[in-house]
Amino acid sequence: MPVIQADHVYKVFGKRPERAVQRLAEGASREELRKEGITAAVIDASFDVSEREIFVVMGLSGSGKSTLIRMVNGLQPPTSGSITVAGEDVGALDAKGLRALRRERVSMVFQHFALLPHRSVGENAAYGLALRGMNRSDREAKAEQALSMVGLGGWGGSLPGELSGGMRQRVGLARALAAGTDVMLMDEAFSALDPLIRREMQDQLVELQHKLGKTILFITHDLNEAMRLGDRIAMMRDGRIVQVGTAEQILNDPANDYVAQFVQDVDRTRVLTASSVMEAPVAVLGSEQGPRVAHRLMRENQLSSLMVVDRDYTLRGVVTEADVAAAVQTQGDDLAGVLQPAVTVAPDVAVADLFASSADSRTALAVVEGGRLLGVIPKVTLLSALGGAGHSDDAAHRPGDGIDQHASQGVAP
């Protein structure tokens, strides 16, 4: 079950908001209402956020992101539609219910840190715990633990004013972590930081997320940040969600011209990963086959190299045509002697970082996870991905797909 679920949510500011929702549902435009002094901040938004997911809402200023997140934590009720968090309809909660929600389930990290200037870093980190009535020594221990997680171990006694902007935002993050809630809402949390620190914070968030498995709704107007952080991204425009998808889906298959224009300057080589450009291992050979079989296969199919795999498709290495031909000449009957270790890469490596691995390789890169061959990246595919030309649709496939059907082009184990 999704942790956060928005179902046909509208938020309208101005007179007779319910009537405005009806008009929007019947096709009235945001502009039309604006002329009458009515602002349709969020229009018919539906999405869900799964457990342990970083879901990014991305849009330009005024597109409705803040209004959306304010409805998720109950600061504003939707005009129409519903938002549930951990199964609870947030719009239907009374003040007490909302307090409990914010204390136990949802923490918020803000752009401008929202730290209490005269309280120590430790007290700021422990703030939510104090509200919850936790005793002093327990909350100090928890706060210190959270501060260590964000790299601020030992800073608990300092005042916020003694810290840099990046460190202050880490305190904001530590406060959310100390609260121990499963859900974190982050509203432009890194937007006030300078680019280098911002990048560091993004990396740290992803790392913490891997460790702690929070469910994160992250708001940003920065597309690169969205692409870097989001397991999925909702693109907002003028109050509407125009596309929800992974960074890859949005890059490769934009829902409309607006999204296409938006993403055209994105550095694809940083977003696309090895697994998104790899191809099924078209030329594989069972490791029990001898050089003669390999040689014939390569000649018939005009291949210059073959991936050699064991019965469970574990990659053993690569043989090249020259080596195989030499082995045939010397009457060798074992491939092992001519096997070259393949250049292997993990599926989540960014395309931009693949070239370094492949530079001195005579053959394709092999995408391997847990010893298992998932796919290969021929040099030509890599070059075209690096050149921004993208790749054909059929190049992208789910891990493990295709190995059997394509193995027929080689000699399967």
Ligand SMILES: Nc1ncnc2c1ncn2[C@@H]1O[C@H](COP(=O)(O)OP(=O)(O)OP(=O)(O)O)[C@@H](O)[C@H]1O
């Ligand atoms: N309380 C309010 N009363 C009236 N209009 C509002 C209110 N809150 C937001 N709006 C309007 O709703 C629209 C969406 O605003 P919102 O702040 O959600 O956008 P945003 O995408 O978060 O933009 P930004 O990045 O600039 O904060 C804007 O036109 C804004 O002026």
